Amino acid sequence: MADPATETAVYDELVSATKETAMLGAVESLLGWDERTYLPTKAASYRADQQALLSGIIHQHKTAPKIGEAIQTLASSDLASDPNSVVGANIRCLKREYDKKTKVPQELVEALTRATVLGQQSWVEARKNDDFEGFRPQLEEIIRLKIEQAQAVGFEECAYDALLDDYEPEAKTSEVARVLAGLREELAPLVAEIADASQRPDVSILHRNFLTAQQASFGTQAAAKIGFDFDSGRLDVTHHPFCTTLGPNDIRLTTRYDEQFFPSAFFGTLHEAGHGIYEQGLPVDQHGLPAGMYASLGIHESQSRLWENMVGRSEAFWDHFFAPAQKTFSSLADISKDQFYAAINNVSPSLIRVEADEATYNLHIIIRFELEQALVNGECQVADLPAAWNEKYEHYLGITPPNNADGVLQDVHWSAGLFGYFPTYSLGNLYAAQLFNQAEKDLGDFAPQFAKGEFAPLLGWLRENVHQAGQRWPAATLVEKIAGEPIDHKPLIDYLRGKLAPIYGL
Amino acid sequence: MADPATETAVYDELVSATKETAMLGAVESLLGWDERTYLPTKAASYRADQQALLSGIIHQHKTAPKIGEAIQTLASSDLASDPNSVVGANIRCLKREYDKKTKVPQELVEALTRATVLGQQSWVEARKNDDFEGFRPQLEEIIRLKIEQAQAVGFEECAYDALLDDYEPEAKTSEVARVLAGLREELAPLVAEIADASQRPDVSILHRNFLTAQQASFGTQAAAKIGFDFDSGRLDVTHHPFCTTLGPNDIRLTTRYDEQFFPSAFFGTLHEAGHGIYEQGLPVDQHGLPAGMYASLGIHESQSRLWENMVGRSEAFWDHFFAPAQKTFSSLADISKDQFYAAINNVSPSLIRVEADEATYNLHIIIRFELEQALVNGECQVADLPAAWNEKYEHYLGITPPNNADGVLQDVHWSAGLFGYFPTYSLGNLYAAQLFNQAEKDLGDFAPQFAKGEFAPLLGWLRENVHQAGQRWPAATLVEKIAGEPIDHKPLIDYLRGKLAPIYGL
DSSP, rough: OHHHHHHHHHHHHHHHHHHHHHHHHHHHHHHHHHHHHHHGGGGGGHHHHHHHHHHHHHHHHOOHHHHHHHHHHHHHHHGGGGGTTHHHHHHHHHHHHHHHHHOOOHHHHHHHHHHEEEEHHHHHHHTTTOOHHHHHHHHHHHHHHHHHHHHHHHHHOOOOHHHHTSSTTTHHHHHHHHHHHHHHHHHHHHHHHHOOOSOOOOOGGGGGOOOHHHHHHHHHHHHHHHHTTTTTTEEEEEEOOOOOETTTTTEEEEEEEOOOHHHHHHHHHHHHHHHHHHHHHSSSSTTTOOOSOOOOOHHHHHHHIIIIITTTHHHHHHHHHHHHHHOOOGGTTOOHHHHHHHHHHHOOOSSSSGOOOOOTTHHHHOOOHHHHHHHHHSSSSSSGGHOOOHIIIIIIIIIOOOSTTTTTTTGGGGTTOSOOOOOOHHHHHHHHHHHHHHHHHHHOOOOOHHHHTTTTTHHHHHHHGGGGGGGGGGGHHHHHHHHSSSSOOOOHHHHHHHHHHHOOOH | OOOHHHHHHHHHHHHHHHHHHHHHHHHHHHHHHHHHHHHOOGHHHHHHHHEEEEHHHHHHHHHHHHHHHHHHHHHTTTTSSSSSSSSHHHHHHHHHHHEEEEEHHHHHHHHHHHHHHHHHHHHHHHHTTTTTTHHHHHHHHHHHHHHHHHHOOOOSSOHHHHHHHHTTTTTOOHHHHHHHHHHHHHHHHHHHHHHHOOOOGGGGSSSSSSHHHHHHHHHHHHHHHTOOOOTSSSEESSSSEEEEEEEEEEEEEEEETTTOOHHHHHHHHHHHHHHHOOOHHHHHTTTSSSSGGOOHHHHHHHHHIIIIITTTTTTHHHHHHHHHHHHHHHGTOOOOHHHHHHTTTOOOOSSSSGGOOOOTHHHHHHHHHHHHHHHHSSSSOGHHHHHHHHHHIIIIISSSOOOSSTTTTEEEEEGGGGSTTTTTHHHHHHHHHHHHHHHHHOOOOOOHHTTTTOHHHHHHHHHOOOOOGTTSHHHHHHHHHHSSSSSHHHHHHHHHHHHHHHHTTO
């Protein structure tokens, strides 16, 4: 098929079918959003049936033979000649997804579904009863199946590559390991220095009274100010906050309010707004296609972390927002901006990842990443996992979990089969630091703008460089293209030390 | 096919396919609920595309040839021998729906869709500009197509029968006309008497300040008290209140709050809760099948009207609720229960149907019902419609619309092709009076129970007699079966006169 007109017709048909499938995917996302925000309690089981039905219909659409034929035809056509052009990237990424989906045998998919459903049930019980042995057989089965999955999909260097690829397309384990090891070697000593510092913020000032309605209004205003468009999205309340995309102009953020702790909802809202701003900045005409989709989970997390931490926990941000905050919350009346700024940047080694601060968080991730690789390549047996976990916590964070419930059993991920997911959290922090660095190189210091409540220049830079790129380049390539150098841990370390040294008097 | 085992297998397969289609229908309802409650403004057009996509998929499922074959097979089987058994009613009603859907040619369906989309746009403009002539050609086209639709579906007595049947299955125009004429002949004089009465409630007391948050809490408590289960449903805010079913345990009510007028949200909430209570009482194991579905729009409206008016506007109801109302709303502090009770039962001829009171409302409906028949059987031309409208308003309600915008152009229904829908509102009021009457015959006077805040006996009676019946009998048959006599206007007139005479000193 060398006829360009025919090629274009095949491409157009593939685009239209893919957009239709994405439209059903967005319906599925609405079912999920509603389930986690407004669903009446007794409606849960019918909703699960609806989700299964729709997910089956979507799977049929995605794996239809005519999709495979179109992709096969286009992969060797002139349209695919530039793999980073809009059209080329769409063909490349759709082929990648289709191949992966069709390489894994149906029995393995079903076995994984069963194992992870049982796995999550077993994990809930095990965590409740601090009973790792009760969870061990399920975890062994899940790891066995994930290795089988990796083998079915295929890999060049190691099986973990194939798993990582589901969340960070085309990333290489060796490369991620190199940069996270570099980070660990500088971060662990920094965290130890901070733990030993005598100068410490008073975090009790964040545990005062903050009324939900006032938090909601203050958080919404801040999210709008940094650039989240509330005509193309919303903010609702949920138990486990998330951001979901229900259409090109329909991005739903969620948060939860703790009336006795300010940071949880506020920085949570900025975090989800960062995800949402990214989704709102993707190319609308490519919605539903790879070129209109986020590059990777790591890039997604870079956007949420950048707005949450590099912007939202910066001193300049509070130069602008502290006065309105004092006006909104009477409990901040006797607090200075400096006290507040120090408190929201408190760093302290702790047991639980989801409660960890900006600096120690990455050590939690590195521990999981190292253990996941060892489990997948056979260097660590599941039976030895609790000991390995505790040893790493002692080694990197200087603390030892008192039990497995608050140690190796704290995360749902492994019970759900999510191996290769954790590193994307730290990749997000690394990308964020590199991107923010480059943005300041291009546009100058942002602090004076933030202090005036101006975020449009940074947003514009992200829109142009990151958001509009969609999935046209693999994440690492995209960051290197923008920052002019490969992914590196130095910018994140420099950023953390630069901020934390004055606060802790290092 | 005389083999009962085979018949049962065919039935089971039909049930399973029908339930699956209903599950997709419930997804479509979620898209609609979200659109009318929470959808961000810029997301409207993508949502419309999603709805169209899903509605196409559902149409394919409903009209699939294998469905038609199964229905054909079952219609002549032993399973269909009792048309009012659960299985017999499912086969009978599914056949009815399938036949109707497949009798109307695809071109006519599309022509109707086009004409009603254009019709509604044209109506919006015409109403805004008080320009009936601008709407006339569209309305003529819609009526022409509706007559064509009636001819395609077929009818015994008159074309209007085929249209009415879409909303009130198996109702006969002649029968509805008989009972509504009887109602009109007694209601118009009653309304005239009231209009001339010298004793009148002071309605200004309802136009005081009622904070939204307090209205929401008070309305929610009342809806829960009469029997709406908030573990199987919710109450949200919208512009044009509705009730929608998203699953067997997922019934969503909506309302809107007017801080300067108490009745709008409160009685609106009771009204929608009445619809919701009906949906919550349908047989769960038959969900998605006719035997698990509401009998007709008339029966649905009977349930909303019964709780809104016969319960919610009764004196006994406020014997219980007036003290809490005074506690909630300081603006009621200087009002007596008697004043309040009279005010919420104010009757006064007015121009606009949706703002009409419980008594005059039916005259608005009767006018539309009479005009619809005349338009469909050719006795009235569209060009003569405004004059005919105004004449009937003068005749039945004693008022003449000052313009067409507040007259013949006030409702969206005709522009949307909804001919045969209006009479179901009054049928609802008639059914409600007959059912409430019978319930009191069976269980005794409810007033003492209402005065103690006890609604479970009435609810239980409705569950057993009305809700659990689903669609097993046509509405008129169901009411006659329960009340022991055919549908009649007397119970409604007796109820209205009984309540209004003391208030107006008649």
